[in-house]
Amino acid sequence: MSLCSEEKMFRDMEPLLLQVLRIGFYEIIKLGMPPYAVVDENVKLAKRALRPGAGNLVNGILRKLVSLKETDSLPLPKVAGDDRAQARALAIIHSHPVWMVRRWMKFWGIEESVRLMNWNNSDPCFGLRVNTAKGYTRNDLVNRLKSLKVPHELSTFLEDFVRLQTGMQTVIQAGLLKEGICSVQDESAGLVVSVVNPQPGDTIVDCCAAPGGKTLFLASRLKSQGMVLAIDVNKGRLRILKEASRSHNVNDVVTTTNADLRLYAEKHNLKFDKVLLDAPCSGLGVLSKRADLRWNRRLEDLEQLMNLQDELFNAASMLVKPGGVLVYSTCSIDPAENEERVSAFLLRHPEFVVQPVHGFVPPDCITEKGYYFSNPVKHHIDGSFAARLVKSSRSTCQKPIP
Numbered sequence: 407m408s409l410c411s412e413e414k415m416f417r418d419m420e421p422l423l424l425q426v427l428r429i430g431f432y433e434i435i436k437l438g439m440p441p442y443a444v445v446d447e448n449v450k451l452a453k454r455a456l457r458p459g460a461g462n463l464v465n466g467i468l469r470k471l472v473s474l475k476e477t478d479s480l481p482l483p484k485v486a487g488d489d490r491a492q493a494r495a496l497a498i499i500h501s502h503p504v505w506m507v508r509r510w511m512k513f514w515g516i517e518e519s520v521r522l523m524n525w526n527n528s529d530p531c532f533g534l535r536v537n538t539a540k541g542y543t544r545n546d547l548v549n550r551l552k553s554l555k556v557p558h559e560l561s562t563f564l565e566d567f568v569r570l571q572t573g574m575q576t577v578i579q580a581g582l583l584k585e586g587i588c589s590v591q592d593e594s595a596g597l598v599v600s601v602v603n604p605q606p607g608d609t610i611v612d613c614c615a616a617p618g619g620k621t622l623f624l625a626s627r628l629k630s631q632g633m634v635l636a637i638d639v640n641k642g643r644l645r646i647l648k649e650a651s652r653s654h655n656v657n658d659v660v661t662t663t664n665a666d667l668r669l670y671a672e673k674h675n676l677k678f679d680k681v682l683l684d685a686p687c688s689g690l691g692v693l694s695k696r697a698d699l700r701w702n703r704r705l706e707d708l709e710q711l712m713n714l715q716d717e718l719f720n721a722a723s724m725l726v727k728p729g730g731v732l733v734y735s736t737c738s739i740d741p742a743e744n745e746e747r748v749s750a751f752l753l754r755h756p757e758f759v760v761q762p763v764h765g766f767v768p769p770d771c772i773t774e775k776g777y778y779f780s781n782p783v784k785h786h787i788d789g790s791f792a793a794r795l796v797k798s799s800r801s802t803c804q805k806p807i808p
């Protein structure tokens with residue numbers, strides 16, 4: 407027994423009707439809500455949103471679904487056949503695009519890919535970073551969370567962070583973010599800042615800075631000594647960064663510039679101690695927080711992003727002083743945007759060498775080549791990547807930073 411006589415019926419269905427059915431399916435299959443109440447509600451919804459006939463159709467299809475569930479005969483696809491067929495079945499079962507599943511199966515095999523998809527489909531964890539630049543300590547934040555009865559865990563990776571499984575709405579409503587006590591920041595992003603390892607007195611450029619999560623953390627580590635130049639091509643997002651740097655009390659060390667990094671690096675002969683390029687990427691490491699993203703990304707996007715990443719990498723390298731540090735990072739787990747971009751860069755720029763990130767991040771997050779990599783399945787934080795490169799001190803420096 408299937409759900410309707412013709413498979414193509416769903417393909418041709420008007421979007422609003424399909425949406426009502428999706429809600430009903432989700433409530434019955436995933437949320438396990440009382441089935442006949444769900445049928446009733448969604449029939450009413452279809453009648454009101456569309457017309458009486460639509461209600462009858464919803465009634466028929468959802469009732470069939472309920473009976474298939476009750477007799478344990480839901481038509482789940484079988485994971486069998488060649489790679490493509492297996493990927494197609496897994497993509498349906500775990501609700502991911504086929505191209506992503508195929509890619510992950512190629513890199514990590516079926517079991518790891520399924521674990522990753524389960525992670526992406528689970529409720530997201532959130533990280534909070536206490537704002538030390540405003541004089542708060544993690545204990546202050548923990549005490550506020552306790553008084554709000556928000557369950558939390560101390561981060562074992564970073565001393566300024568706590569992890570929340572639930573309760574974000576309570577934190578927002580209580581005004582902890584507005585008061586500037588803390589920011590929402592995943593530990594994976596915090597660890598990228600640890601790879602940069604900002605020290606008071608450093609001159610730093612954050613090349614793709616907006617909306618500024620990493621800029622603010624970098625700046626707070628400078629303890630009012632040194633500077634962070636935050637560059638971004640997006641004016642609106644940069645404005646958010648500027649306001650946040652004020653409310654987080656780090657505007658004494660943060661300067662913003664609205665520019666395309668490629669043009670900026672060509673035009674300005676400035677050199678910095680540390681350069682962070684947090685490159686625009688597919689975001690494949692943060693799918694648990696961005697439910698829409700998997701459906702908006704296409705395989706073709708990767709090619710375009712890789713070209714942009716290479717161009718920005720070249721531009722960022724021009725801003726590093728001799729002996730200075732260049733950190734390339736993404737919130738992607740895809741090797742093509744990570745290790746492969748670094749290898750290609752090193753071929754173009756022999757004046758840079760990899761400095762393994764031992765001592766900067768926990769040993770568990772360090773790859774064989776000495777890069778930082780957080781794996782959502784293993785570390786229970788977002789997926790991200792960073793490589794720390796050092797420029798030869800014999801490289802010519804045309805103009806020092808003022």
Ligand SMILES: C[S@@+](CC[C@H](N)C(=O)[O-])C[C@H]1O[C@@H](n2cnc3c(N)ncnc32)[C@H](O)[C@@H]1O
Nearest residue numbers: 614615616617618619620638639640666667684
């Ligand atoms: C991954 S996001 C950066 C996130 C940021 N580092 C943070 O921690 O909040 C990438 C940023 O790159 C910026 N960007 C894209 N192309 C750029 C370019 N050519 N020059 C400068 N910024 C660019 C985008 O506007 C976007 O804000």
